[in-house]
Amino acid sequence: MLEEIMIRRSIRSYINKNVEEDxxxxxxxxxxxxxxxxxxxxxxxxxxxxxxxxxxxSATHHRAKHINGAPMCIVIVGNSNKFKKAGKWIQDLGACTQNILLEVVNQGLAACWVGVFPKLKRVDYVRQVLDLPKELVPYAIIPIGYSLEENEFVDKYDESKVHRNKYNK
Structure with a gap:
């Protein structure tokens, strides 16, 4: 799984090939x-x-146009009936979304995280397009497909962002 973490990146171009059900x-x-x-x-x-x-x-917002070129997408929604602690569901769905993005790479596919929540205009728009009940809160859209682009390692490590024992006096 470390390889998937290191090469995962946002890819917004897809070829005309369906993603297999498995x-x-x-x-x-x-x-x-x-x-x-x-x-x-x-x-x-x-x-x-x-x-x-x-x-x-793809009309959810100006950075979502590439959804139209994908053969499919997964819309991640939070079920408000299962929100046990205020605000924690946002972290839960973030972890869920990251797992999805990593498995997309593992499956040899490409994807890009399109944010929906917390912009209420976007939330309402996606809810309307999909005719979602009120308890389902749109969180993110993940267009997925095959791409001619390859996931390649880009070193993002930045030593200046690492603080050892600096703030715990």
Missing amino acids: KITQILKAGMQAPSSKNSCPWEFVVVDNKYLLEKL
């Missing part, structure tokens, strides 16, 4: 393995492969 299942399983506060597992997923809906979701 790969989608593995990606969703990885998301569901994420840690969550009080083991609440507040996530649910909407798998979208309908071209009309992908086009509508």
Whole structure:
């Protein structure tokens, strides 16, 4: 898994090839393995492969246009009925989203995290496009597909961001 962490990056271009169901299942399983506060597992997923809906979701905001070029996406939503501690669900869905992104790389695919929450205009728009019930809060959209681009290692390590014993006096 370390290799997937090191080469994962946002890719916004996809070729015209469908993602196999078994790969989608593995990606969703990885998301569901994420840690969550009080083991609440507040996530649910909407798998979208309908071209009309992908086009509508690509209008979520100006940085979401590439959704339209993907063969599918996973919309990660939080189920407010499972929010046990205020605000913790946001961290839970962040961990879930990261697991999904890493498994996408493991499956030989490409993806990009498109933020929805906490912008209420975006949340409401995605809820309307997908006709979601009020208890499901759109958190992120992950367009997924095959790409001609390759995930390549980019060294992001920055020693200046590491502080040892500096702030715990």
